[in-house]
Amino acid sequence: MQELNAFTIAQQQVNTAGDKLGVSTEIIELLKEPKRVLEVNFPVKMDNGSVRLFKGYRAQHSDVVGPAKGGIRFHPDVCVDEVKALSMWMTFKCGVVGLPYGGGKGGVVCNPKELSQNEMEKLSRAYINAVAQIIGPNKDIPAPDVYTNPQVMAWMMDEFSKIKQTNHPGIVTGKPISCGGSQGRNEATARGCVFTIREAAQRIGLELQDATVAIQGYGNAGSIAAKLLHEMGSKIVAICDSRGTAHSMDGIDPYAAADHKAKTGTVEGMAGTTAIKQEDLFTLDVDILIPAALENQITEENAGDIKVKIIAEAANGPTTPDADKILFKNGVLVIPDILANAGGVTVSYFEWVQNLMNYYWSEAEVNTKLEKVMVDAFNETFKMSKEHASDMRTAAYMVSIDRIAESIKFRGWV
Numbered sequence: 001m002q003e004l005n006a007f008t009i010a011q012q013q014v015n016t017a018g019d020k021l022g023v024s025t026e027i028i029e030l031l032k033e034p035k036r037v038l039e040v041n042f043p044v045k046m047d048n049g050s051v052r053l054f055k056g057y058r059a060q061h062s063d064v065v066g067p068a069k070g071g072i073r074f075h076p077d078v079c080v081d082e083v084k085a086l087s088m089w090m091t092f093k094c095g096v097v098g099l100p101y102g103g104g105k106g107g108v109v110c111n112p113k114e115l116s117q118n119e120m121e122k123l124s125r126a127y128i129n130a131v132a133q134i135i136g137p138n139k140d141i142p143a144p145d146v147y148t149n150p151q152v153m154a155w156m157m158d159e160f161s162k163i164k165q166t167n168h169p170g171i172v173t174g175k176p177i178s179c180g181g182s183q184g185r186n187e188a189t190a191r192g193c194v195f196t197i198r199e200a201a202q203r204i205g206l207e208l209q210d211a212t213v214a215i216q217g218y219g220n221a222g223s224i225a226a227k228l229l230h231e232m233g234s235k236i237v238a239i240c241d242s243r244g245t246a247h248s249m250d251g252i253d254p255y256a257a258a259d260h261k262a263k264t265g266t267v268e269g270m271a272g273t274t275a276i277k278q279e280d281l282f283t284l285d286v287d288i289l290i291p292a293a294l295e296n297q298i299t300e301e302n303a304g305d306i307k308v309k310i311i312a313e314a315a316n317g318p319t320t321p322d323a324d325k326i327l328f329k330n331g332v333l334v335i336p337d338i339l340a341n342a343g344g345v346t347v348s349y350f351e352w353v354q355n356l357m358n359y360y361w362s363e364a365e366v367n368t369k370l371e372k373v374m375v376d377a378f379n380e381t382f383k384m385s386k387e388h389a390s391d392m393r394t395a396a397y398m399v400s401i402d403r404i405a406e407s408i409k410f411r412g413w414v
């Protein structure tokens with residue numbers, strides 16, 4: 001049975017891509033571990049008057065090309081290995097789209113579903129106090145992740161600004177627009193993903209206006225990707241969420257699906273659709289598959305039955321390394337997570353740039369800049385994959401490692 005630990009998978013990817021590039025062992029070893037991991041324990045006074053001690057982390061994988069960047073997760077399963085792995089993925093995600101950032105990730109072990117709004121605010125502020133020494137607009141810039149949102153980012157920005165006695169909107173991204181957030185950030189992950197799908201389709205001669213699509217996950221990434229592809233003429237034939245599925249060969253209206261989910265809590269049961277088994281969504285005879293929910297969904301068990309031409313990984317880590325080999329052999333074009341979902345961190349970068357210059361762009365400006373970043377990154381990755389006869393994931397790591405290794409050498413770290 002293959003080890004599905006995110007950290008070891010990322011380390012394997014670094015080995016494979018580094019070897020293919022001919023990068024030195026010193027650089028590969030440097031990239032396989034985070035530069036710094038901070039563990040903090042901090043008290044929060046709860047609504048009932050008791051005081052609870054919470055444990056949190058901040059991992060900074062690399063800061064060689066710029067400050068660390070990555071989300072903060074509030075979840076009971078947060079652990080040091082998880083933040084280390086996620087910080088490493090952030091380094092390579094920023095690298096493949098050429099952002100001047102390294103990777104970071106943080107988390108607090110807690111169950112937000114059991115916390116009041118008041119306790120969430122105290123926890124968010126206390127965490128920032130605990131990690132304030134190692135973060136900063138030019139050191140490490142957090143963002144939202146699982147169970148943290150624009151409100152949490154606003155509290156964190158406010159707390160950091162109080163500590164420093166200076167307004168610091170650039171300390172976190174993913175803020176509300178009124179606190180220095182960027183236009184277009186909410187749609188950025190899906191929009192970026194759809195730009196890469198459009199480029200991939202052109203390369204294989206697939207017309208998006210005739211294409212059929214299946215999407216796992218109907219949250220931020222999945223539902224917005226469905227709407228954007230629908231607007232480009234593609235037919236969404238299957239969608240699902242954690243509670244159910246909807247399938248129609250005539251096509252699903254993604255707006256009606258979002259309304260149905262808002263009213264009933266699931267996409268299942270909407271008019272004109274039938275339910276299918278969750279696992280059957282992956283093996284439908286469609287052109288494009290977008291995993292937009294969870295890790296480890298495409299494995300050696302189902303990869304051989306996948307019939308699509310393009311898989312665009314809006315989710316992080318949906319495909320296992322064994323499944324990758326099968327998909328590559330079968331000629332499926334996989335747009336890997338570090339490329340396909342990099343639109344989110346790209347617009348976070350735009351938010352930070354706008355904060356630093358205190359001058360704000362329109363949504364159209366943001367989208368145009370996002371398109372250029374995503375198209376360039378897709379082209380470089382595609383070219384690398386052709387030059388080295390490799391799958392797109394290895395090629396994306398190669399593009400990224402090539403950039404980072406050059407900076408490491410110039411700075412004299414090895």
Ligand code: NAD
Binds near residue numbers: 344
């Ligand atoms: P979200 O919480 O808005 O939506 C997740 C969706 O997945 C929901 O519809 C949920 O019902 C569904 N889901 C959960 N468990 C499922 C299951 N067992 N089967 C089918 N569906 C299931 O989350 P999101 O922001 O859209 O993120 C989705 C994925 O995209 C995650 O892997 C996330 O890390 C990745 N991602 C998101 C962003 C972003 O900016 N939103 C950026 C980069 C990567």
